[in-house]
Amino acid sequence: MSVLGDQPPAVGSARFTDDSDSAAAVFDPLWAEILDVGRDGGSGGYRRYAWSDADLTLREWFRGCAAARSMDLEQDRNGNLWAWWLPRDWLGDPKGAFVTGSHLDSVPDGGAFDGPLGIVSAFAAVDLLRARGIEPTIPIAVVAFSDEEGARFGVACIGSQLSTGVLAPERALGLRDIDGITLAEALIRAGRRPEELGADTTLTERVGVFVELHIEQGRALDLVDSALALASSIWPHGRWEFDFTGEANHAGATRLVDRHDPMLAFASTVHTARAEAAALSAVATFGKVLVSPNGTNAIPSRVRAWLDARAADQPTLETLVAHITAAARGHAAVDDIDLTVVAESITPIVDFPDGPRNRLAAALSHLGEIPVIPTAAGHDAGILSDSVPTAMLFVRNPTGVSHSPAEHANPVDCHAGATALAEVMAAWVA
Incomplete structure (x- = not known):
């Protein structure tokens, strides 16, 4: 874990906004580690298709991040990765956890930020809490959901849809990519057991809330000059x-x-x-x-x-x-x-519940009024919303371009997002 600063604030302090250098110190090295994975030399975009070599490389990177932080790593029955930070003296399985994360796969020639920004920010937030000496009273998990984009097999959010029981494993296993390879065959090639796919019966017990940080896929924040926003809904x-x-x-x-x-x-x-x-x-x-x-x-x-x-x-x-x-x-x-x-x-349409969103707004109230916006882009948080409490935190995209190599977020806004996620995490678990 990175050590941030010579004189950290008192144990239990949840205010990170005045410490942007600390956010940069943990975020930037993590971001640099994955920047070249799956990048096409011609287009400059990313081809991180589910269960491809690039995806498997990123999954190993995720494992390394968990190990470096002494977080317990789990790969669930649907290939979703979980890194667990359990409170001291915690006995038994995680319950009621604060979960954050996103996905690692991309659309064809996609941008760097869609998905990975949420996972890098999640590990950075864990580092920020630990540097402040904050010990969680409930479990914290960083999650990477598999095949969110659906670029390879045609169906989006496969990992979260399987876990919530929305997608039947029989249908999922028969999906084929452009080369005729089924999901079942791809899983076998990656060392997975296709017969394990199915609904996660422990999901509602283990996840107390899922907060997904994501780059905004539009220009709403740029137009109102705000680095951050909260989600109100996802269009059907x-x-x-x-x-x-x-x-x-x-x-x-x-x-x-x-x-x-x-x-x-x-x-x-x-x-x-x-x-x-x-x-x-x-x-x-x-x-x-x-x-x-x-x-x-x-x-x-x-x-x-x-x-x-x-x-x-x-x-x-x-x-x-x-x-x-x-x-x-x-x-x-x-x-x-x-x-x-x-x-x-x-x-179908997803209306994010007021409760989690209001708790996020309260944790970030010192920043002033945070915009609340709908999105027309689908997310794992939307799939999980019928099963567990969910919320989304958006980071400004100054051009509004997404699913393209031109997708961009300024470093200062990325640091603000990681910092905000740390503040929300601390307010929830401390």
């Missing part, structure tokens, strides 16, 4: 696979009137999705597309595309997807294209 959102099937043929020799080109129906659907989303003040994105046979001089036989749709409330989301689907069927009919639409995952 989901992913739908649109499968347009036509007929492969020669790109030069086939008359236009004889073609059954699924690309036309797909392209028209993309435009429709944008228009429908704008009309409903929602968002809709086709961001992943697979084309067969994917030849320059061949008319495609099949286009598989995934719609990501989000809205401020459930009825609006349902209306949005219904309108896009109906329009897609109309576009497909024009060129005699078959279309199937399958919902891969749907997450």
Whole structure:
């Protein structure tokens, strides 16, 4: 553990705001340790897909962080990692713990901060408490949930969904990546036992609260010049696979009137999705597309595309997807294209409870009024919210860019986030 300063405040002091150098001293080395893991030399983005070499390297880093702090390490049945700091003379299993953390995986060519910022800040907060001589009266855990982004197997928040029983292990194990590898096969390659997957029956007993620190995925904080915010809610959102099937043929020799080109129906659907989303003040994105046979001089036989749709409330989301689907069927009919639409995952709206959020606000009241904002991005905290008390703390993103190599947070704001998390942790457990 890092030693912070020659003259630490008195034991039990929970005020860290005036000690930004201490936050930098613990945060910056941790951040530097993982900055190159999974980074692509061409794009500058991160490819930390679940159960890949990069992900496994980060998991070993997590183990090292736990060992360096003499925290008990646990890998649960769903591959989620837990580092436990138990109070002195604690007997038996952890109960009612203060849990914080996030995830280590990324989207394709994602940014450095989405996920890892929450885990680095959590270990930094533990260091800050220990440097102050604060001993917890309840267990503290740092958690890294597996496969939050869903970039490899198509379903987001697999680790937390399995643990809460939202995702059936049978369905999870059959999920396939772009190379046809199932989650079950990936787990075996990583030395895991797929048959262990399933709901964590101890979750509600062990977790008293889960506080997830995350980079803001938008510009709300920059616009009000605030380094931090608390979450009010998560928009309902989901992913739908649109499968347009036509007929492969020669790109030069086939008359236009004889073609059954699924690309036309797909392209028209993309435009429709944008228009429908704008009309409903929602968002809709086709961001992943697979084309067969994917030849320059061949008319495609099949286009598989995934719609990501989000809205401020459930009825609006349902209306949005219904309108896009109906329009897609109309576009497909024009060129005699078959279309199937399958919902891969749907997450309802999450309203974070007032109790935990108010406790966070009270712990940070010396900073003034902390903004409370909704988010359209999904998080493990949202999945856990039906099972345990949850709250979220956002760190400013000055450009608003996320899921991109351009994602950024200023070091001073990262230090402020780690410091705030330490203050919340101390107020909760001391």
